[in-house]
Amino acid sequence: MRSPMSGHRAYSPSIPDRLTRAAMTAAGSLPAPLLGLVGGTPRRLDGQVLDPHFQAGLRIISLMSEGEYQDLTVEQARLVLERSAYTVSGTKIDLAVVADMILPLGGTDTDRADLPARLYSPVDGEESLPVLVYFHGGGWVLGSVDSHDATCRYIAATGGLKVISVDYRLAPEFRFPTAAEDALAAFRYVRDNAEELGVDPRRIAVGGDSAGANLAAVVCQQTRDAGEKMPDFQLLFVPATNMSARTRSYELFGEGFFLTRENMDWYEETYIRSDSDRLDPRASPLLAEDFSGLPPAHVATGGFDPLRDEGEAYARKMADAGVPVSLRRHESLVHPFVNAVGASPRARSALSEAVGAMRMGLAY
Structure with missing residues (x-):
């Protein structure tokens, strides 16, 4: 039952991808006050406060954005999602x-x-x-x-x-x-x-x-x-x-x-x-x-x-x-x-x- 995946192309992270993942993993252990330096003032909406780790992450994503999925080709969008998921995946x-x-x-x-x-x-x-x-x-x-x-x-x-x-x-x-x-x-x-x-x-x-x-x-x-x-x-x-x-x-x-x-x-x-x-x-x-x-x-x-x-x-x-x-x-x-x-x-x-x-x- 364990055989190579038919037609599957594994994602191969680049050196910048690996560096970004290391930075995101390190940021995941930082206290909220330090993350505020990246994410800014806590966002509040509908009686809720956005998690500081995600707020900082959204800020980083916006700075590194390659465009919205719907503005890319399907192949480009798939690559962007794979890269995004990799950078927040942490230590294997x-x-x-x-x-x-x-x-x-x-x-x-x-x-x-x-x-x-x-x-x-x-x-x-x-x-x-x-x-x-x-x-x-x-x-x-x-x-x-x-x-x-x-x-x-x-x-x-x-x-x-x-x-x-x-x-x-x-x-x-x-x-x-x-x-x-x-x-x-x-x-x-x-x-x-x-x-x-x-x-x-x-x-x-x-x-x-x-x-x-x-x-x-x-x-x-x-x-x-x-x-x-x-x-x-x-x-x-x-x-x-x-x-x-x-x-x-x-x-x-x-x-x-x-x-x-x-x-x-x-x-x-x-x-x-x-x-x-x-x-x-x-x-x-x-x-x-x-x-x-x-x-x-x-x-x-x-x-x-x-x-x-x-x-x-x-x-x-x-x-x-x-x-x-x-x-x-x-x-x-x-x-x-x-x-x-x-x-x-x-x-x-x-x-x-x-x-x-x-x-x-x-x-x-």
């Missing part, structure tokens, strides 16, 4: 196993014969562990297993479980509903081949951030509707849940906090085929008619995030339908804090809290 966490692999999904469509993924495990051996099938963020257009490598290492190490990070196909080369179909097929493969993969078949979670959390939510809805075994838990970081409307958090945080309204407009327009797709629950899981019977969930939102309100609305919909849900708004954080494990203590704390919720949900 060592694990017993980090292995590229192929999920042989089969099917009649020849380009669905396999799907690249990466396995993270705190143990090297035959021990059966719980697993998190993880879908990276990036607006269904950007991102990769590399951009979220630090996040997955952190979750595997702190959670004592395996993580399988899925390199699903991206738009515009593959538009909606390809990413949703890939995510569903990847979960089904892990579920149906748990013994071979060395994972506990009773403890299979799905999760992701932003677009990846969207895909994880869709996997739960789709498996429930098909009457088959669902994931045992869903871990949703800053989920995108509704392409049909914009909320108050877009008005408050749609500019100046990393993810912008224009970014989201571009992501969605690149991913979907027509406006009718916006009403499809596979694109907008908040629009599903039924929220009952879904797996237990932990939903973590960022206070300074345009997606904050729709993520919290999704958590409330599940809770109102009787689904066990823990909802946590990290008031001082931006979108997507899960990548910044090397640059922000509060980002690490938020990840650790979510992992703890998942451990409780999976009962291990």
Whole structure:
């Protein structure tokens, strides 16, 4: 099962990238007063105060900006995201196993014969562990297993479980509903081949951030509707849940906090085929008619995030339908804090809290 990743091009950081990462990692341990020299006066909005590490980071990003994603070519935007994620990834966490692999999904469509993924495990051996099938963020257009490598290492190490990070196909080369179909097929493969993969078949979670959390939510809805075994838990970081409307958090945080309204407009327009797709629950899981019977969930939102309100609305919909849900708004954080494990203590704390919720949900 461990073979080179088909078609995957690993990101190769330059010397300036490495120096920037070292500086960001060092800044992650500095006290707030010193960070204020870089970030300036604390930003306050909607009764919240922006984390000084993220405020300083946003200042640095603005100085080094290569342009907004929507103003670049897709290839340029992908490179910029990989570089940005690398610079805040911190010191690499060592694990017993980090292995590229192929999920042989089969099917009649020849380009669905396999799907690249990466396995993270705190143990090297035959021990059966719980697993998190993880879908990276990036607006269904950007991102990769590399951009979220630090996040997955952190979750595997702190959670004592395996993580399988899925390199699903991206738009515009593959538009909606390809990413949703890939995510569903990847979960089904892990579920149906748990013994071979060395994972506990009773403890299979799905999760992701932003677009990846969207895909994880869709996997739960789709498996429930098909009457088959669902994931045992869903871990949703800053989920995108509704392409049909914009909320108050877009008005408050749609500019100046990393993810912008224009970014989201571009992501969605690149991913979907027509406006009718916006009403499809596979694109907008908040629009599903039924929220009952879904797996237990932990939903973590960022206070300074345009997606904050729709993520919290999704958590409330599940809770109102009787689904066990823990909802946590990290008031001082931006979108997507899960990548910044090397640059922000509060980002690490938020990840650790979510992992703890998942451990409780999976009962291990």
